[in-house]
Amino acid sequence: MKYGILGKTGLEVSVVGLGGIPVQRTDKEGAAEIVRACMERGINFLDTARAYSVSEEFFGEVLKPYRDQWVIATKSMSRDYESMKADIEISLQNLQTDYIDLYQIHNIKTEEEFALCFGENGAYQALLEAKQEGKIRHIGATAHSIEAFARLIREYENEIETVMFPYNIVENQGEQLMAECGEKNIGFIAMKPIAGGNIDNTVLALKYILNNPDCSIVIPGMGNAEEVEQNTCEEVYQPLSEADKIECEKIAKELGNEFCRRCGYCEPCPKGINIPQNILLANYKKKYGLSDWAKVRYDAMEGKAEECIKCGVCETRCPYDLPIRSMLETVVKEMV
Ligand code: SF4
Ligand code: SF4
Incomplete structure (x- = not known):
């Protein structure tokens, strides 16, 4: 495993971290298997979320004996002070810990959301307060649109220490802003490394991402030990060859821009359409x-x-x- 510093947080993290979505498909035993495999391969970073149903809870229980060996990140969709304050407490309880290393404002999008989050009674105030109380150690945010990404790192660079944004072979529209993160020492966390399941060659996908020096860490979702093993094989840390670059171009061309990342943010549909x-x-x-x-x-x-x-x-x-x-x-x- 390779390690790096996550921007202004100063945290030393494995360059491949554990994305906490797929654990929802398994049980506590499954979560224990994932964590065991991660620790064998040197992974020390977990990214989960309040929105990932049992994820915080499962990992909280399994990671409890190893708390000091892990950097735990979670996130909440709360936008106002009271609900963010409540969510921080729930996360602490679910994760069975008295501190969370990184707490992120999740999927911030519109102008109204920015105003609310960073306003007087906004979510950011609750995060700041929790940081002063030692309940959380660092503050970050996640975004899916390029506009929100730009805004976070240009207007709120003093408030946030990390930003999470999709980055993969077909979604590299954030590269210029990633470079800005590098210049401003904002930790960049790459989400959606296989474009929501659309890229089959996971090893090449991770290799592509890790070849960008402006990326601090990539967090593929992993649901079992084999996936952990595959995502941490030696090949993912190697430089991209000419053949790899050609393959990446081929994948990007095949997928095009209009593909569903299966994030589920569009739901619920009033007609119950999945x-x-x-x-x-x-x-x-x-x-x-x-x-x-x-x-x-x-x-x-x-x-x-x-x-x-x-x-x-x-x-x-x-x-x-x-x-x-x-x-x-x-x-x-x-x-x-
Ligand atoms: S269509 Fe729905 S699931 Fe697909 S990318 Fe958009 S919000 Fe996500
Ligand atoms: S009914 Fe159709 S258009 Fe309306 S939310 Fe559902 S899928 Fe979207």
């Missing part, structure tokens, strides 16, 4: 030729694309501004 699953099944049919496999699952699924009433609510929530309504129309053409 938007990412609908798109995924149609993708699998198209990409892997799994017509029967996809059709069986589509037919059995609740909340089919054909039930969409085109209200557009989902599109206002998608951080990638995807044309969900027309994407669902394509799903219907493929699947019905």
